[in-house]
Amino acid sequence: MTAVPAEPRICSIARTLDIVGEKWALLAVREVFLGDRRFDEMVKRTGAPRDTLAARLRTLVNAGVLERRPYSEHPARFEYFLTEAGLDLYPVITTLRTWGDKYLAGGDGPPLVVEHRCDHELAPRLVCETCGEPVNPRDTRARRTSGAYSLTATDRGSKAT
Amino acid sequence: MTAVPAEPRICSIARTLDIVGEKWALLAVREVFLGDRRFDEMVKRTGAPRDTLAARLRTLVNAGVLERRPYSEHPARFEYFLTEAGLDLYPVITTLRTWGDKYLAGGDGPPLVVEHRCDHELAPRLVCETCGEPVNPRDTRARRTSGAYSLTATDRGSKAT
Numbered sequence: 249m250t251a252v253p254a255e256p257r258i259c260s261i262a263r264t265l266d267i268v269g270e271k272w273a274l275l276a277v278r279e280v281f282l283g284d285r286r287f288d289e290m291v292k293r294t295g296a297p298r299d300t301l302a303a304r305l306r307t308l309v310n311a312g313v314l315e316r317r318p319y320s321e322h323p324a325r326f327e328y329f330l331t332e333a334g335l336d337l338y339p340v341i342t343t344l345r346t347w348g349d350k351y352l353a354g355g356d357g358p359p360l361v362v363e364h365r366c367d368h369e370l371a372p373r374l375v376c377e378t379c380g381e382p383v384n385p386r387d388t389r390a391r392r393t394s395g396a397y398s399l400t401a402t403d404r405g406s407k408a409t
Numbered sequence: 410m411t412a413v414p415a416e417p418r419i420c421s422i423a424r425t426l427d428i429v430g431e432k433w434a435l436l437a438v439r440e441v442f443l444g445d446r447r448f449d450e451m452v453k454r455t456g457a458p459r460d461t462l463a464a465r466l467r468t469l470v471n472a473g474v475l476e477r478r479p480y481s482e483h484p485a486r487f488e489y490f491l492t493e494a495g496l497d498l499y500p501v502i503t504t505l506r507t508w509g510d511k512y513l514a515g516g517d518g519p520p521l522v523v524e525h526r527c528d529h530e531l532a533p534r535l536v537c538e539t540c541g542e543p544v545n546p547r548d549t550r551a552r553r554t555s556g557a558y559s560l561t562a563t564d565r566g567s568k569a570t
Contacts, residue, residue, distance in 0.1 A: 256456035258520040260509025261439055261502060262432070267513075268505075269432035271423070278422055282551060295417035312512075333512050338546040339504040339535040341422060344429075347501060348421025351473075351494050352428075357554060359419040365548040368539045374500040376525050377532035385499040387526040390443060393518060 267311045268337065272296040273304040274344070277330075277337055280314060285327035313337065342372050428472045429498065433457040434465040435505070438491075438498055441475065446488035474498065503533050 256262065268274050275294040279285075284293055287305070291298055305328065308314040313334040316326040330337075342362075349358040362370040374383045381387075417423065429435050436455040440446075445454055448466070452459055466489065469475040474495040477487040491498075503523075510519040523531040535544045542548075 254453055254456045257439075257443075257454045259439070260506045260513060260519055260521065262436060262455075262509075263513040264505045264509035265432040265435060269430075269435065271426040271430035274426060274430065275423060278418075278420070281546060282418075292415055293418050294423075295415045333508075335546055336508055336511065338544065340501065340508060342535060342544060343500040343504050344425045345421045347494075347497055348423075348425035350497065352421060352424040358421055359554060360421065361552050361554050363550045363552060364537050364540065364542070364544075366540055368537075370544065370549055371538035372535050372544055373538040374503060374533050375536050376529075377534040378529045379525065379527055381525070383499065383503060383525075383531065383533055385442060385496055388531055389524045391522050391524060393520060393522050 264340075267307060267313065268340070270304065272300050273308060274341065276301060276304055276308065276328075277313065277334065278341055280328050280330050280334070281338065281341060285329065286319075286325070290328075308334075339372075339374075342370075343374070346372050425501075428468060428474065429501070431465065433461050434469060435502065437462060437465055437469065437489075438474065438495065439502055441489050441491055441495070442499065442502060446490065447480075447486070451489075469495075500533075500535075503531075504535070507533055 268277065272294060275296065276290055279290045279293055282293075284290055287301070290296070290305075291301055294301065296304075305314065305316075309316055309328075311333075312331055314328045315331050315334075316328050319325055319327050345358075345360070345362075353359070364370040375381060376383055429438065433455060436457065437451055440451045440454055443454075445451055448462070451457070451466075452462055455462065457465075466475065466477075470477055470489075472494075473492055475489045476492050476495075477489050480486055480488050506519075506521070506523075514520070525531040536542060537544055
């Protein structure tokens with residue numbers, strides 16, 4: 249078999265996954281959404297290995313998804329808060345949850361129900377803002393833009409434009 | 410420091426991430442959405458190590474996300490197709506892409522534009538199906554259900570109910 253040279257697609261999905269594309273990173277974000285802001289609580293509620301969680305939190309802070317603020321000086325302890333970019337991950341978290349509720353819930357149904365502000369159960373649906381229609385993959389068509397090309401050079405560390 | 414016993418949250422997000430919570434798994438799913446169904450093409454367009462991609466594809470097939478169908482007998486070769494459960498991952502893929510477009514695109518904008526069927530650019534937005542309002546994390550409240558408790562025992566392999 250001839251080895252095929254890799255030409256990874258320049259893609260916003262891949263870039264996002266470089267930051268949150270790992271189970272413990274997204275579960276840490278989930279915890280902050282649920283109000284668990286402290287490291288030990290996150291370890292307990294995610295089951296993540298401490299070192300791994302610490303590394304993921306550093307990545308999330310460096311990427312501007314989480315912000316840490318001190319709540320104790322001696323010893324130095326921090327709480328984590330979602331930035332605007334972090335809050336914008338709510339649709340990602342929600343669509344993952346919805347999929348799990350549909351395909352992986354046991355006989356008793358989903359383990360967590362999210363209520364919307366008018367006290368009904370949140371029933372998330374992805375729609376197209378322009379036409380208001382639900383988003384169905386069969387109705388879409390992907391098209392590469394100039395960004396796909398010029399960014400290839402950047403991503404490869406080349407100075408060519 | 411006292412070690413805190415882990416009590417991982419029983420959660421549909423965690424369960425979903427056990428299947429797709431890894432960069433190469435979601436990028437493989439992306440490729441199938443984009444029409445690249447063959448292993449070598451996926452290796453080329455994702456940049457994934459071959460062994461890792463093969464393992465992810467096995468997991469995705471076993472989980473019922475992808476289905477493989479033979480296109481050659483000698484040698485045995487397969488193409489991958491999305492099942493209904495796989496197609497239902499489109500909102501996950503789309504919300505990841507939208508976040509990357511907003512926060513990680515270069516000066517030239519997003520590398521890929523997705524067009525909706527009426528030829529406008531797809532502008533995905535998560536709304537609540539019941540009230541039609543955009544989903545804002547500040548307007549939601551999570552509540553544990555009986556599923557969160559009874560499934561704890563199951564997940565731990567205990568027969569207690």
